[in-house]
Amino acid sequence: MIAASPQTSRGFRRVMRCDLDCFFAAVEILDHPALAGKPVVVGGDPDRRGVVSTANYTARQYGVHSAMSAAVARRLCPHAVFLRPRFERYRELSARVMAILDDYFITRERVSIDEAYGELPPGLPGCRRALDIAREIKARVQQETGLVISIGVAGNKSLSKLASDCSKPDGCLIIKPGEELAFLHPLPVGRLLGVGPHTRERLERLGLTTIGQLAQASLPDLQAHFGKQGHWLWQLANAEDNRPVVSEHGPPKSISREQTYERDIADIERAAAQIQRLAERVAADASDEQVLGQTVHIKVKWSDFHQITRQCALPRATNAPEDIAQAALRLLHTTIAPLLNASNDSNASAAIRLLGVGLSNITDPRHAQDKGYLRNLRTPHSIVQLLLFPDLPEAYPSASDDPNLPSASANN
Numbered sequence: 001m002i003a004a005s006p007q008t009s010r011g012f013r014r015v016m017r018c019d020l021d022c023f024f025a026a027v028e029i030l031d032h033p034a035l036a037g038k039p040v041v042v043g044g045d046p047d048r049r050g051v052v053s054t055a056n057y058t059a060r061q062y063g064v065h066s067a068m069s070a071a072v073a074r075r076l077c078p079h080a081v082f083l084r085p086r087f088e089r090y091r092e093l094s095a096r097v098m099a100i101l102d103d104y105f106i107t108r109e110r111v112s113i114d115e116a117y118g119e120l121p122p123g124l125p126g127c128r129r130a131l132d133i134a135r136e137i138k139a140r141v142q143q144e145t146g147l148v149i150s151i152g153v154a155g156n157k158s159l160s161k162l163a164s165d166c167s168k169p170d171g172c173l174i175i176k177p178g179e180e181l182a183f184l185h186p187l188p189v190g191r192l193l194g195v196g197p198h199t200r201e202r203l204e205r206l207g208l209t210t211i212g213q214l215a216q217a218s219l220p221d222l223q224a225h226f227g228k229q230g231h232w233l234w235q236l237a238n239a240e241d242n243r244p245v246v247s248e249h250g251p252p253k254s255i256s257r258e259q260t261y262e263r264d265i266a267d268i269e270r271a272a273a274q275i276q277r278l279a280e281r282v283a284a285d286a287s288d289e290q291v292l293g294q295t296v297h298i299k300v301k302w303s304d305f306h307q308i309t310r311q312c313a314l315p316r317a318t319n320a321p322e323d324i325a326q327a328a329l330r331l332l333h334t335t336i337a338p339l340l341n342a343s344n345d346s347n348a349s350a351a352i353r354l355l356g357v358g359l360s361n362i363t364d365p366r367h368a369q370d371k372g373y374l375r376n377l378r379t380p381h382s383i384v385q386l387l388l389f390p391d392l393p394e395a396y397p398s399a400s401d402d403p404n405l406p407s408a409s410a411n412n
């Protein structure tokens, strides 16, 4: 078996992935000790098409999981305690955990409110063992915040993520150099990064049910079936992933939110309500990050899994919710509504399975104060301009079915 981590005189790479267990639910139990031992579900209103953000392990025993409709969760577990999220409190605790991680990482990449990758100093003779670092981090997070964090360490990002996922709950799993393929290959293909239920089914139809079978598959065949994604999956299956851990000191490249729906959406009014809600969350994220964006995109995945994105440029960079929502709604009405109507007319079964809203072409006004960006903060009239000036750039199609597009992450 070939070692996947290059061992050079500069040592071997050690990537750590840290992920808080059932974060939102854990914070609620921490702040309300009477909830201990009870099934706890944090998310939207079960009476109003709400969706589960996080369920604790007690609730998961009843089949409740994140991204499920809260109404279904209540049917599965009627005695669960349903709570609305308190994002401000979650952000406060997340910041404390990230500050602990900064004491150990050369570079930290925050993936979401409860997850981060860290580049540890390279593994060299006499260096501090990854296992000891991981144990110390787990103990400090527990003592200083009361939360439980799971940790995986391996020679690259995707392996360290798998290691931390496999170690949950309250886990700690170190994959040593040379052990990568022995760990990876028996796992089902669905565990591989970027393999959702649809791709998993397609791989299984080709007879590839384990990651080991995928690693041994013919690369040209995979590329013929899956395009660029085929090459990427084959690399991951062979424990090859050179992506760097990137610190978030620069502004994010894009900010997006998306939602998969329990029941497909077939009417434009319901789609518009969801787009409005997603746009407001994107605006809140941009506001939290203190950045502005000048391109708005929407993403639609149809019930047959075909995916399209449409985007438009705004007159100026913004993070105002009304600007982002109006641009996203305009895209929906001009580019998606005709497709939805056409499919309804022809009695086709196409309906919307997933909607997403994103903001890109990001600028960070903190780094550009002398360029006058600050004046563009909160531009309540920009949508009026958008509607009054029809010569603004039209929506145009862009890449579809891109495996690299950001996807919703569950808070596990």
Ligand SMILES: [Mg+2]
Binding pocket: 019, 020, 021, 022, 023, 114, 115, 410, 411, 412
């Ligand atoms: Mg988590």
